[in-house]
Amino acid sequence: MANRPSSTTHPIETHRDWVRLRTLIFLRWTAIAGQLAAIFVAWWRFDIALDLPLCLLTVGAAIAANLVAIFLFPESRRLSQAEAMGMLLFDTAQLALLLSLTGGLNNPFALLILAPVTIAATALQTRPTLLLGLATILMISAAAVLHQPLVTRAGVVISVPGVVEFGYWIAIVIGVVFLGAYTHRVASEIHSMGDALLATQMALAREQKLTDLGGVVAAAAHELGTPLATIKLVSAELADELDDRPELRDDAILIREQADRCRDILRSMGRAGKDDLHLRAAPLLAVLREAAEPHLDRGKTIHFDLAPGPGGSVRQPTVYRYPELIHAIRNLVQNAVDFARSTVWIDAEWTEGTVTLRVSDDGPGYPASVLGRIGDPFLSPRREADRARRPEYEGMGLGLFIAKTLLERTGARLRFANGKDPFLDDSERPARCGAIVEVRWPADRLIAPDAGALGENVPISA
Numbered sequence: 001m002a003n004r005p006s007s008t009t010h011p012i013e014t015h016r017d018w019v020r021l022r023t024l025i026f027l028r029w030t031a032i033a034g035q036l037a038a039i040f041v042a043w044w045r046f047d048i049a050l051d052l053p054l055c056l057l058t059v060g061a062a063i064a065a066n067l068v069a070i071f072l073f074p075e076s077r078r079l080s081q082a083e084a085m086g087m088l089l090f091d092t093a094q095l096a097l098l099l100s101l102t103g104g105l106n107n108p109f110a111l112l113i114l115a116p117v118t119i120a121a122t123a124l125q126t127r128p129t130l131l132l133g134l135a136t137i138l139m140i141s142a143a144a145v146l147h148q149p150l151v152t153r154a155g156v157v158i159s160v161p162g163v164v165e166f167g168y169w170i171a172i173v174i175g176v177v178f179l180g181a182y183t184h185r186v187a188s189e190i191h192s193m194g195d196a197l198l199a200t201q202m203a204l205a206r207e208q209k210l211t212d213l214g215g216v217v218a219a220a221a222h223e224l225g226t227p228l229a230t231i232k233l234v235s236a237e238l239a240d241e242l243d244d245r246p247e248l249r250d251d252a253i254l255i256r257e258q259a260d261r262c263r264d265i266l267r268s269m270g271r272a273g274k275d276d277l278h279l280r281a282a283p284l285l286a287v288l289r290e291a292a293e294p295h296l297d298r299g300k301t302i303h304f305d306l307a308p309g310p311g312g313s314v315r316q317p318t319v320y321r322y323p324e325l326i327h328a329i330r331n332l333v334q335n336a337v338d339f340a341r342s343t344v345w346i347d348a349e350w351t352e353g354t355v356t357l358r359v360s361d362d363g364p365g366y367p368a369s370v371l372g373r374i375g376d377p378f379l380s381p382r383r384e385a386d387r388a389r390r391p392e393y394e395g396m397g398l399g400l401f402i403a404k405t406l407l408e409r410t411g412a413r414l415r416f417a418n419g420k421d422p423f424l425d426d427s428e429r430p431a432r433c434g435a436i437v438e439v440r441w442p443a444d445r446l447i448a449p450d451a452g453a454l455g456e457n458v459p460i461s462a
Contacts, residue, residue: 019084019123021069021077027119028066028091031112035059035098038109042102047153051101058098065090085128088116089135096139104147105140105168106159113140114175121183133180137173144169224266232259281318281448284355288346290321291329295337302337302344309351317350317447324406325446331403332359332437339363345432355441363434365418374400374416411445414438 039055042048069087079087092113099110113136120132144165150158160168235256242249282290285306292302308314319325336344340361347358366374404414420433 019079021073021079024079024084024087024119025066025069028062028087031091031095031115032059032062032066034112035062035095039102048158049151049153051148055098055101058094058101062091062094081124081128084124085120085132088120088124088132092116092132092136092139096143099140099143100147102148103150103158105144105165105172106147106150110140110143110168110172111175113172114179117176117180118183121180122187126184129180129184133176136176140169140172140176224262228259228263228266232256232263235259280321282321283316284319284348284350285316287319287321287326288329288348288357291326292333292346294330295333298337300337300340300344301342302333302346304346304348306348309349309354309356312349312351317355317443319355319446320410320448322410325410328403328406328410329357329359331399332439335399335403336361336363336435336437340434343431350443350447353443355443355446357439358436359439360419360432360436361434362431365420365434366416371416371418407439410441412439412441415440 036059039050039052039059043050043052065087095113095116099105099107099113102109104110117129117133117136120129124132152158159165235252238252239249239256242252285304288304288306292304296302306316333344333346336359340363342362344359344361347360349356407414415438417436417438418434419430419436
């Protein structure tokens with residue numbers, strides 16, 4: 001399979017319309033101010049005989065474009081990919097034309113042609129960035145060949161040696177390619193990480209809401225038990241006393257039946273535990289089963305094996321029921337069930353200083369090409385074989401990223417591995433030949449203090 005590390009079916013939507021018009025307008029005003037300053041300093045301070053009307057007309061085109069953008073659109077407008085590329089392409093063409101009027105590559109400000117393509121690499125997707133980069137190379141090449149020489153009023157031609165000019169052109173072309181590729185790669189990783197962290201926060205918030213809801217339901221089931229019992233008792237007594245009035249007796253029986261129904265509903269909703277202490281901590285096996293519960297009936301056998309490690313207590317530890325812990329382990333189990341052939345093993349071991357969890361399966365394991373990058377969001381797409389076997393699975397690595405991030409918040413360290421040597425034959429592979437995820441916590445971060453018996457439920461005071 002091409003990309004096992006994920007349990008999320010749909011990746012976060014990529015950034016498309018997030019470049020603000022105001023930002024590009026501000027950058028263009030900055031460029032206009034710099035261009036005007038360079039033109040007038042060269043004209044007055046260094047006595048360079050520029051074609052001033054054409055230079056000012058070129059700068060005026062940028063001013064007009066900014067004014068049109070300001071008056072036609074609100075500055076808070078977010079540009080589409082095509083609109084942003086159009087603005088940056090205009091800026092590149094305007095600067096290339098200005099360079100042609102002011103010496104081409106003999107102008108030291110020719111390096112600024114890199115600015116629009118760098119902005120595009122940061123803000124745009126791959127295709128518009130490539131188009132703008134290619135256009136930049138073509139325009140700077142044209143400006144290197146077709147340009148007005150820099151001449152002072154005294155007739156002195158200002159130029160650099162041809163080999164230096166050629167080297168300057170090569171440097172700009174390499175700069176377009178390198179800066180574009182480097183900036184685009186870094187920006188893409190930042191966007192992917194931001195999207196993945198947002199998904200992590202949403203998953204954690206959802207799990208926290210479910211946990212809070214469980215506490216409310218458990219408290220409601222506990223508190224409503226007494227009034228429902230009273231209603232049932234009184235309605236039963238009324239039914240006995242109304243034997244001679246059948247219509248009223250039927251109403252009393254209906255009240256008793258509905259009270260029983262309310263009791264049953266609350267009992268089923270609060271089955272996670274009637275004492276809210278259970279919502280904060282539970283035996284390790286109970287937490288693991290709760291996390292794996294949605295995947296117990298998916299056609300794969302899940303084995304739970306818990307045992308003390310060297311120096312560990314024989315008694316199973318009670319661990320905190322962190323919402324992020326439940327959600328993260330559920331992601332790991334889902335990932336294992338998704339790719340297992342028939343069996344998933346959930347093993348836990350505890351000592352005085354650590355708690356270790358291993359989730360393994362008998363599937364094909366992690367691809368060797370991504371084994372070192374597991375836990376990063378948005379890995380490469382899947383192979384066609386896996387797409388045919390699991391068409392609904394996107395394989396972008398977001399599920400394991402969420403699990404890894406949430407588990408690290410609880411103090412855990414994760415290790416990903418495969419259970420078999422890739423050079424072994426199928427007949428030689430062990431039972432647990434698939435992917436292995438090992439999670440290790442310091443005992444004091446996961447094991448809850450032993451408070452003894454929970455005792456009687458205590459009514460919630462107003």
